Amino acid sequence: MSTPTPLAGRLVALRTKDEVRASLETHSAYVIEVPAKFANVVKDVVQAAVPGFKTSEISHLRRVVQFKYLPPYLQKQFYPPTRLPRGDEDNPAAPALLSTSPAPAPRDGSEDSAEQLHLVRYFLLCPTKHIQHADLFALLRQCPPFDAKNAAAPRVFYVTVPALAPISAEQAALWTDKYWPISYKNTNPYGPHPSLVQRNAAEIEGEAGGWLALANTAGKQISEKCLGEEIGVVVVDRMKGTPHVIAVAGDCRWRSPTGTTEEHTGTGNVMAHAVQRAIAMVAKKRLRAAGTDPALLDRSLFCDSPLTAVEKEYYERDNIASSGYLCVDLDIYLTNEPCVMCSMAILHSRFRRCIFTTRMTHTGGMTADSVDSNPSSAGLKNGLFWRPSELNWKFLAWEFKQDGKGKKASAVASAVPCKAMLHV
Known part of the structure; x- marks a missing residue:
């Protein structure tokens, strides 16, 4: 059998259900303008007055920020700063105090205005759910420098911030520009660690296109027999360095238990999806390696015997150990995102990695986000690959x-008849 031309493209790691939630969930927080010297004093007073607030809630956000590090939209909102005491008025050698009048600083870029920007900080206090604005304002009035005679009133702002930590450096940079300066700790609390994803992607990215092309071949061969949709699966073992194909299977939903082709209506035989057949072939090969007749597992409902040339070629290879839990440490490549049932079969069979080409927006169980902003492509959003x-x-x-292809999402066109069933 000739080797199919590998698909050209790139791997895009799926986002977990929690990652998607983290990227969408925001809340409102208080920010005050305060002289740099008094930032810790204000923080301690507010922290003592709001015992229900835990700093871990906003540990992914910068607490004290200079004006120049604020995103542009907040610079426009916060400028000009109020003239506030420096906090060094007890030092006779210090320059004169800035006026404590609440009159705004000039907008002409003068040295006076620039000096104030250098002196003040913008302090993220806490989410607004923890304290009412009036109570916070009264509390700040008791803190220096706002408790001084004729002192300017504290400026309290509402700012929308991400409720959860970013999952990548790219997302942290995006949120810094869009919301508030972010502190990224090079980790992912809602899914696999970025280094783990990168390391695994680097290991398989050079060969993924080849295995997916083989899966395409499996799907085409089974479809030409009018036994199923043009969907294929390839199971690969690369734990020993050199990759080996363990099983190749196509979809057989339109094959009856007696081997005849059924009408292409309804869902067909769901137990004969490509994933189910591939897993069954792996199990039978393990039995064969152990010296047991794999025919013991033959079940006509599951269509678990090879039916095409490509399926037979790889099924007949003795390249798997008898020991090991079913598909543990194996990789699975699919032409299409597996349905919810097959996603759970992949999970319970203990596969190591899963790679597919086409999203199935109405039935797929792996993805957790929409393919685009179109409501019709929202998908089930189950994200079954990572829900520990x-x-x-x-x-x-x-x-x-795939290179040269835009966003692609589809559903199996189960009502389309196969060529062999058309009557002229």
Whole structure:
């Protein structure tokens, strides 16, 4: 059999369900303008007055920020700064105090205005849910420098900030420009660590296009027999360095338990999806490696025997150990995003990595976000590959973006008849 031409493209790591939530969830927080010297005093007073507030809630946000580091939209909102005491008025050698009058600083870029920008800081206090504005204002009035005679009233701003930490340096930079300066700690609290994803992607990116092309071949061969949709799966073992194809399977939803082709209506035989067939072939090969007749597992409902040339070629290879839990440490490549049932089968079979080319917006179980802003492409958003608090296994997953193709999302056109069933 000739080797199919590898697909050209790139791997895009899937976002987990929690990552998607983190990228969308925001809340309102208080920011005050305060002389740099008094920032810690104000922080301690507010912290003592709001015991329900834990600083861990906003640990991903910069607490004290200079004017020049604020995003442009906030610079426009906060400028000009109020004239406030420096905090060094007890030093006779210090320059004269800035006026404590609340009159705004000049907008002409004068040295006086620039000096005030250098002296003040913008302090992120806490989310607004913890204290009412009036109560906060009264509290600040008791803090220096706002408690001084004739002191300017504290300026309290409402700022929208991300409620959860960023998952990448790119997202942190985006949020810094859009919301508030972000502190990125080079980790991902809502999914696999970025270094883990990068390391695994680097290992498979050079060969992914080849395995996906083979999956395409499997889908075409089974479709030509009118047994299923043009969907294929390839199972690969690369734990020993050199990758080996363990199983190749196409979709057989239109094949009856007796082997005949059924009408292409409804869902067909869901137990004969390509993923289910590939997993069954892996199990039968392990039995064969152990010296047990794999025919013991033959079930006509599952269509778990090879039916095409490409399926037979790889099924007949003795290249898997008898030991090991089913598909543990194996990779699975798919022409299409697996449905919810097949996603759970992949999870419970203990696959290591999953890579697919085409999103299935109405049935897919792997993705957790929409393919675009179109409501019709919202998808199920299950993100079943990484939900450790709910499921007993997790693995890495990527969508393979083919070169020259835009955003692609589809559903299996189950009502389209196969060529062999057309009557002229």
